[in-house]
Amino acid sequence: MNVYLDNAATTRIDPRVLKAMMPYLSEKYGNASSIHALGQDNNLILEQTRAAIAGLLKAETSGLLFTSGASEANNYILRGIMSANKAKGKHLVVSAIEHPSVLQTARELSRAGYELDIAPVDADGRVDLKALKKIVREDTALVSVMAVNNEIGTIQDLEAIAQIAHAKGAYFHSDIVQAIPYLRLDLKKMGIDACSLSAHKFYGPKGIGASYVRPGIKINNLISGGEQENGRRAGTYNLAGIVGMGTALELAYKERSVYLKDVKLLRDYLWKSLKKEIPEIKLNGGLKYRSANNLNIRFGRIEGEAILMDLSLRGIYVSTGSACSAHNLKSSSVLSAIGLADYDLNCNIRFTLGRFNNKKEIDYTVKNLKKTVARLRAFSPVK
Amino acid sequence: MALNYTKKTVNHFLKPKNVGEVKNADAQIEVGNMVCGDQLSFSMKLKDGKIKDIKFLSFGCASNIATASLMTEKVKGMTIAQAKKFSWKDIVDDLGGLPKQKIHCSMMAVEGLQRLINSYEDRLKIKQA
Numbered sequence: 001m002n003v004y005l006d007n008a009a010t011t012r013i014d015p016r017v018l019k020a021m022m023p024y025l026s027e028k029y030g031n032a033s034s035i036h037a038l039g040q041d042n043n044l045i046l047e048q049t050r051a052a053i054a055g056l057l058k059a060e061t062s063g064l065l066f067t068s069g070a071s072e073a074n075n076y077i078l079r080g081i082m083s084a085n086k087a088k089g090k091h092l093v094v095s096a097i098e099h100p101s102v103l104q105t106a107r108e109l110s111r112a113g114y115e116l117d118i119a120p121v122d123a124d125g126r127v128d129l130k131a132l133k134k135i136v137r138e139d140t141a142l143v144s145v146m147a148v149n150n151e152i153g154t155i156q157d158l159e160a161i162a163q164i165a166h167a168k169g170a171y172f173h174s175d176i177v178q179a180i181p182y183l184r185l186d187l188k189k190m191g192i193d194a195c196s197l198s199a200h201k202f203y204g205p206k207g208i209g210a211s212y213v214r215p216g217i218k219i220n221n222l223i224s225g226g227e228q229e230n231g232r233r234a235g236t237y238n239l240a241g242i243v244g245m246g247t248a249l250e251l252a253y254k255e256r257s258v259y260l261k262d263v264k265l266l267r268d269y270l271w272k273s274l275k276k277e278i279p280e281i282k283l284n285g286g287l288k289y290r291s292a293n294n295l296n297i298r299f300g301r302i303e304g305e306a307i308l309m310d311l312s313l314r315g316i317y318v319s320t321g322s323a324c325s326a327h328n329l330k331s332s333s334v335l336s337a338i339g340l341a342d343y344d345l346n347c348n349i350r351f352t353l354g355r356f357n358n359k360k361e362i363d364y365t366v367k368n369l370k371k372t373v374a375r376l377r378a379f380s381p382v383k
Numbered sequence: 384m385a386l387n388y389t390k391k392t393v394n395h396f397l398k399p400k401n402v403g404e405v406k407n408a409d410a411q412i413e414v415g416n417m418v419c420g421d422q423l424s425f426s427m428k429l430k431d432g433k434i435k436d437i438k439f440l441s442f443g444c445a446s447n448i449a450t451a452s453l454m455t456e457k458v459k460g461m462t463i464a465q466a467k468k469f470s471w472k473d474i475v476d477d478l479g480g481l482p483k484q485k486i487h488c489s490m491m492a493v494e495g496l497q498r499l500i501n502s503y504e505d506r507l508k509i510k511q512a
């Protein structure tokens with residue numbers, strides 16, 4: 001049996017999404033910028049999809065720009081807004097648990113002469129609002145806080161954060177990659193000025209995402225070349241990907257309530273079973289402000305990568321922290337930001353459930369994990 | 384970056400040799416790596432100048448476990464002089480290669496071996512003094 005419990009790394013494409021994409025990879029191959037009918041038919045689809053996505057997010061259509069994914073969107077928004085708004089100020093604030101495509105970009109900006117402050121989080125990973133209030137200043141141009149964390153699933157109080165940013169005239173950007181469809185989003189009402197999106201996290205294709213920047217906000221162009229995206233990002237439109245993302249987002253919100261109930265039921269069942277079957281485990285972060293698909297668990301006395309490999313050899317796919325941190329040796333900065341001691345940083349496994357999981361798989365996982373943990377603990381030097 | 388372990392590495396990870404603690408050990412040490420946080424604990428017993436028994440405990444990644452397992456297997460029966468020459472490259476070669484970011488795991492195993500020998504020799508010196 002193979003069990004995929006790494007849905008925060010990526011998801012399997014929904015067959016209905018794939019089906020919607022196929023025509024644009026075959027007979028409807030026209031370049032959406034071409035003047036002839038094969039191009040213009042696709043241009044119509046492109047703009048319809050843009051409007052549909054903006055509609056689902058309660059955003060203004062003209063602010064939506066298609067990118068290769070959220071890493072690109074995060075880079076574009078941070079660099080583009082900071083460099084275009086120097087008149088307002090050169091101060092940038094990001095939370096301590098941002099995805100590397102935000103955190104790393106922010107650090108690069110600070111080396112390039114911008115001023116960076118990192119907003120601390122509490123034990124659940126929620127931004128400390130009192131601290132944030134003190135950090136945001138008159139010359140803060142942008143505050144960036146992700147909606148849902150990719151490692152521990154923390155849900156932020158986006159409206160409160162937006163208010164704190166706006167009180168000082170700063171823009172608020174949120175990486176909403178892991179929030180679809182876990183949060184209902186209304187960008188306008190929530191005060192989100194900019195956001196980043198990636199289709200492969202919600203059963204869409206890889207290599208397509210979007211950035212949203214509220215029209216009127218100054219931002220520098222991303223890629224020079226042709227006139228696509230009003231000259232902001234040159235490059236032939238990835239129409240199959242765009243249609244795939246549109247379809248995936250539409251399905252995600254159409255089927256949201258049933259999906260959330262199912263995924264939460266399974267997630268809670270996994271946590272309950274693990275607590276019952278495996279001693280010396282702890283949940284990293286609380287359950288209250290946690291996305292319904294996420295568990296991040298600390299296994300006393302044994303190392304995360306060894307657990308991951310052992311499970312992988314049993315056909316169970318999980319991750320330690322995030323997929324990005326799996327290959328550099330440094331332990332999770334998210335877990336250290338929520339206050340884990342150094343010696344606890346290497347014993348953690350992230351389980352992220354999704355639409356295609358079922359109870360049988362969870363039972364199989366718990367049964368095998370029990371063996372894995374017992375095997376590794378048998379020769380642990382940690383008392 | 385790829386993280387593919389060879390079959391041999393996987394086998395040592397799944398069925399590690401020489402796990403545990405040697406009784407009445409002549410030397411016992413711990414090694415760790417500050418960056419990855421992994422640790423190994425080794426114990427060793429000598430007889431007639433040769434490594435009679437060597438065992439390990441691991442709080443570490445798959446290749447930490449596999450390299451320690453292979454190392455103990457290889458050095459058992461060696462003289463101290465032979466064991467001193469045992470290199471992490473011998474481990475990497477024997478396993479058919481390790482991913483680049485996992486080379487340090489083999490170094491930790493060998494560091495453990497060298498520290499065991501040092502600790503044994505120190506004790507010997509103190510006894511003789």
Ligand SMILES: Cc1ncc(COP(=O)(O)O)c(C=O)c1O
Pocket residue numbers: 008009068069070071072099101146148149150175177178197198199208209
């Ligand atoms: C929170 C978050 N932001 C950004 C990204 C990057 O997305 P992409 O793979 O589309 O570049 C990911 C996932 O990798 C993520 O989890």
Ligand code: FES
Pocket residue numbers: 329416419420421443444445446447485487488491
């Ligand atoms: S990652 Fe450091 S010992 Fe393996």
